[in-house]
Amino acid sequence: MSGLLPVEEAQARLFALHEPLASETIYYSQAVGRYISQDVIALRDQPAAPLSAMDGYAVRFADLPGPWAISGESAAGSVPAVPLGKGEAMRIFTGAMLPEGGDTVIMQEDVAADGAQLRLNTGDTIESGQHIRARASDFAAGETLVAAGARLTPGAIAAAIMSGTPQLSVGTRPRVAILTTGDELVQPGHALAPGQIPDSNGAMLAAMLAGEPADLGLPLHLRDDRTLLSRILKDLARRHDVIVTVGGASVGDHDHVRDALQDAGGRIDFWKIAMKPGKPLIAGTVGDAVLLGLPGNPSSAFVTATLFLLPLVRHLAGARAPLPPVRQAMLAAPLGSGGTRRDYLRARLDGGTINVFDGQDSGRTVPLADANALLIREIGAPPRAAGEQVDYIAIA
Numbered sequence: 001m002s003g004l005l006p007v008e009e010a011q012a013r014l015f016a017l018h019e020p021l022a023s024e025t026i027y028y029s030q031a032v033g034r035y036i037s038q039d040v041i042a043l044r045d046q047p048a049a050p051l052s053a054m055d056g057y058a059v060r061f062a063d064l065p066g067p068w069a070i071s072g073e074s075a076a077g078s079v080p081a082v083p084l085g086k087g088e089a090m091r092i093f094t095g096a097m098l099p100e101g102g103d104t105v106i107m108q109e110d111v112a113a114d115g116a117q118l119r120l121n122t123g124d125t126i127e128s129g130q131h132i133r134a135r136a137s138d139f140a141a142g143e144t145l146v147a148a149g150a151r152l153t154p155g156a157i158a159a160a161i162m163s164g165t166p167q168l169s170v171g172t173r174p175r176v177a178i179l180t181t182g183d184e185l186v187q188p189g190h191a192l193a194p195g196q197i198p199d200s201n202g203a204m205l206a207a208m209l210a211g212e213p214a215d216l217g218l219p220l221h222l223r224d225d226r227t228l229l230s231r232i233l234k235d236l237a238r239r240h241d242v243i244v245t246v247g248g249a250s251v252g253d254h255d256h257v258r259d260a261l262q263d264a265g266g267r268i269d270f271w272k273i274a275m276k277p278g279k280p281l282i283a284g285t286v287g288d289a290v291l292l293g294l295p296g297n298p299s300s301a302f303v304t305a306t307l308f309l310l311p312l313v314r315h316l317a318g319a320r321a322p323l324p325p326v327r328q329a330m331l332a333a334p335l336g337s338g339g340t341r342r343d344y345l346r347a348r349l350d351g352g353t354i355n356v357f358d359g360q361d362s363g364r365t366v367p368l369a370d371a372n373a374l375l376i377r378e379i380g381a382p383p384r385a386a387g388e389q390v391d392y393i394a395i396a
Contacts, residue, residue, distance in 0.1 A: 004274035007307060007342060011323065013270055014283050014308055017290045020318045021172040021241065028161060031152045034170040034213050035318035036160075040146040043164035045136040050098040054131040057089040057111055057118060058102035061128040066111075068118045074099055089118045098132060105131035138162070149320025171213070171318025174241040178205050178219040181229065181248040181257070182296060185221060200365065201246045201294075201301045208305055211396070213317045214242075224248065226256040230263035237264070237287035241316055244309060245282075247296030257282055257293045266291060274379065276341040277362035278304040290316075297362040303344045303374060306395060324393045326376065329354040331388050338381035346371040347392065354392055371395060 005013075023037035052058065052074070059068060068089035074080040076095035084090055084101035092098070092105060110122040120126075139145060145159045146152070152160070152170070160168060185199035186192055202219030209216050222229055229248075236243050248257040258268060266286030273281045277300040282293030292309055294301045306324060314322035332355040346367040347356045356375055357367045376391040384390060 010273050015315045023169045034152050037169040039144045039148050040160045042139050042143045046138040051133040052092045052105045054107050056107040058092045059089045061104040173213045173215045174316040175215045176242045177236045177240045178244045180221045180246045183224045212313045214313050226260050229260035233264040237289040243291045245293045274341045298365045299362040326391050328389045335384040337383045338377045343377040345375040347373045347375040349373040
């Protein structure tokens with residue numbers, strides 16, 4: 001634990017502290033944002049029969065250019081009563097089954113009905129098979145529609161429902177406790193005494209986790225008290241999968257997280273990451289829970305939560321790819337060289353261009369309010385000119 005861990009090694013070691021949680025079966029109304037545990041395999045063809053993609057008339061292409069005798073209609077949700085004979089056209093609506101014998105649909109705008117007779121009124125070319133959704137053109141029975149470990153978006157839920165699967169197996173939501181520490185912190189809305197500041201981290205982390213499949217209680221706050229903190233960690237470990245402490249992770253006389261964790265019978269797996277901001281990050285276990293000790297400055301807490309807390313929650317919830325994706329954009333202005341730790345710089349992405357904010361001090365909150373990206377500058381990276389491509393992580 002004496003050296004600074006590379007970010008990727010620290011992330012891998014964090015995931016190794018706890019396997020993904022067991023899966024559970026849920027209804028579709030509970031599914032959005034969850035990670036699916038098993039592949040969704042189509043149990044049926046979609047469509048299950050050829051369907052019309054337009055309101056119009058079903059005909060046999062061999063009977064063009066008509067005229068045709070109108071022989072009934074086909075509406076969505078019903079089966080055509082009779083097959084389509086030679087020289088016949090059937091009124092058909094969008095989503096309706098094609099009658100047996102029909103192989104082409106002509107839009108209603110391209111024909112004119114005169115009693116029981118139908119004639120073309122367009123010079124446009126009519127193609128064989130036009131305006132028909134072929135059987136299994138969306139998917140066929142046996143196809144994998146949603147792969148295990150995928151996040152269930154509204155679109156993925158729609159595909160799963162269309163597959164014929166009645167319920168879904170998903171990863172259990174991790175139970176997460178947020179615990180801010182520090183005598184200087186005052187809960188939002190309360191008056192501040194000299195030397196005190198509002199506790200923004202608890203609400204910020206809760207907001208970040210709101211978009212994740214986490215079972216989250218209200219953030220707690222404790223004063224700087226090693227004995228009290230140790231007792232609370234023991235209690236939280238009985239009821240949670242993840243305990244997030246904020247503050248108290250450094251080396252000051254009032255930084256008690258490491259000692260309190262050990263007092264509670266826990267162990268530290270690693271401490272200190274080769275990143276800026278966020279170096280004094282602690283990861284360990286207490287009981288069956290993973291403890292993640294984030295630094296107390298708002299920007300440090302935000303960056304480490306983006307890179308470690310949110311991926312940990314996704315990992316436990318069964319995500320196939322829990323880490324935030326790294327993308328590329330063009331620098332709006334020159335960027336200086338990198339230092340001895342990897343930088344995660346608060347930045348603003350507009351279109352394909354990214355602009356780094358001047359104020360990168362970890363105690364500043366205004367850059368967090370304006371940022372929608374973290375620009376990644378590697379250790380010892382050379383200066384970069386405007387227009388060069390750089391890596392970044394998108395943030396909300």
